[in-house]
Structure formats: C-alpha cells, structure tokens
Amino acid sequence: IVVAACSGSSGGTGGTIEGTNWKLTSYDFGGTDTAVPAGLVVDATFKAGQVAGFSGCNVYNASATVDGAKLTVGKAATTMKACEPTATDLEASYLANLGNAASFTATADKLTIYNKTGKLVLTYAAGAANPLEGEWLVTGYNNGKEAVTSPMTGTELTAMFTPDGQVSGSAGCNTYNG
DSSP states (O other): OOOOOOOSOOOOOBOOOBTSEEEEEEEEETTEEEEOOTTOOBEEEEETTEEEEEBSSSEEEEEEEEETTEEEEOOOEEOOOOOOHHHHHHHHHHHHHHHTOOEEEEOSSEEEEEOTTSOEEEEEEEEOOOTTBEEEEOOOEEOSSSOEEOOOTTOOBEEEEOTTSOEEEEBSSSEEEO
C-alpha cells in the first residue's frame, strides 16, 4: 500500500488583482504571521504590469506579472527616506516578501500572496486609497500671501497621517498633533 500526502498549501487560486487599493493587514516576519504595527500603513495597487504603493516608510514601484494565479514581482524601486526602526523593519520585510511572491488569491475584499513554497507571506484588505496616510516631509507651503514657499534652511516640517484620522509631526520648532 502506498500512501501519499501533501503538506501545506500549494499557493493561491488567482482572481482579479487590479482595480483595488490593497492595504496590508499582516506579513511574514521571521516565519510568523505578524500584524502591521498600529499607525503604520503599507498598500499596493496593481495596474498594467506594475505594483506601486507606500511600503511603511517610502513610496515604491515594481514590475508585476500576473499569469492565472501566478504572480512575479520584480525588484522594487523606492524613495530613500530614513524612518524610525519599526517602519524600517516593516518596510524591509514587506519588500522582501513582495519580491518572493509566487502566487495569489484575490476576492472582492481580500488579497493573499504566497511564496514559491506555498507559504502565506502577505495579507491585504481591500480599501479606498488614502494617499495622505503615512509620514510626509513638507517641501513647500502656502505662506498666506498667495505664494508657496520652502521651509527655512535647516528646518524640517513633517506631517504623519494615521488610518484613525490623526495627524502629528514637527512644525520646525515644536511638535503638534490633532
């Protein structure tokens, strides 16, 4: 008698991946499915052979080839902003997992991405795109005299918008929140 058994999953079953803004809810970190830390945002939009979004610290884009349930993502190009360690660690894990994508399952409200061994590495929820969420460096502002001006040299103005509708940052001399 020969008995054959399969262990684990073979990966995704496909679906429609384009046309939705996918917001990351969990990711593989050191072999453990880990929730995205509160206050941090990672998202992905697949369109015309590309994937782009915010990776927790920087904006990214990469090639993305979909063939049935197979998904191949190229090396991501990102901006190079330095962030606090939690965001930096999230971004490194996210981009590594995205680069290891091999298959996916997409439904109307959820996207799951698997690596080549069939291990779940990224889970997203469908959501409206909110380009404000995340941390921003102010490079210009309205000075109240119908002109946009740059911050003073040596001054850093920031704004961090969170999914729960809060904003905080540096006004150059003082911090603020609301």
